[in-house]
Amino acid sequence: MRLFEMSTGNRRSPAIVAIIVGVVVAFVGGGWLFAYSGAFDIAADTPHSQPVYWLMQKVREHSIVARATDPVPDDLADEKRIASGAGQYAEMCASCHLAPGMKRTEINRGLYPRAPELRRGSALTPAEEFWVIKHGIKMTGMPAWGATHDDAILWDVVAFLRKFPELTAEQYQTLVKTAPKTHDMQQMDMSNSHETRHESHQ
Ligand code: HEC
Structure with a gap:
């Protein structure tokens, strides 16, 4: 029984590792392709899409709140x-x-x-x-x-x-x-x- 468990564990873990590596490679590769292909329109006269705008607003909001720690003069x-x-x-x-x-x-x-x-x-x-x-x-x-x-x-x-x-x-x-x-x-x-x-x- 124990032997069986060990062997299934051994057979599964390389598969999981392969999936994780695959996902990481896809993300890094996708990011690289996105950056180097010129697909992103950096023009200031083309507005962000709604999701990108939302994400940037959230990042900005929370970054400021986390850092604004100076005491306020009275x-x-x-x-x-x-x-x-x-x-x-x-x-x-x-x-x-x-x-x-x-x-x-x-x-x-x-x-x-x-x-x-x-x-x-x-x-x-x-x-x-x-x-x-x-x-x-x-x-x-x-x-x-x-x-x-x-x-x-x-x-x-x-x-x-x-x-x-x-x-x-x-x-x-x-x-x-x-x-x-x-x-x-x-x-x-x-x-x-x-x-x-x-x-x-x-
Ligand atoms: C060259 C243009 C420019 C100048 C000059 C400038 N700002 Fe800004 N400021 C911006 C832009 C653009 C934003 C919006 C940034 C964003 O949306 O994240 C901003 C955002 C701000 C915000 C945040 C407002 C909010 O409610 O979120 C404050 C406060 C601010 N500026 C104050 C000032 C002050 C005070 C000065 C002068 C000492 C100044 N700014 C000069 C362009 C400028």
């Missing part, structure tokens, strides 16, 4: 933060995400996936917004602003985005005009302070 309602964020937004984001009173730009019209109009609000939490702004989103036009901006400035932008849906076009324009400093000056300040810190170490 002064996001601070007016200076909001005004500074408005200035940054007008310079860096409005070209793609638009603003009240602004016509659609050429870049906004050509993006796929589309850049949402952030004045309509977003389903993201402040921590998730911060993460997206800092790290960007692969295979979309959303850049990683953390490469060139420190966290404090990016939190100013988040502070502004929380307020954005409540603002009229006039209020938005006034805020942008009263932004504490222009973006370039803030960037210069940052590089000066880095130099100063650097020098004081020497």
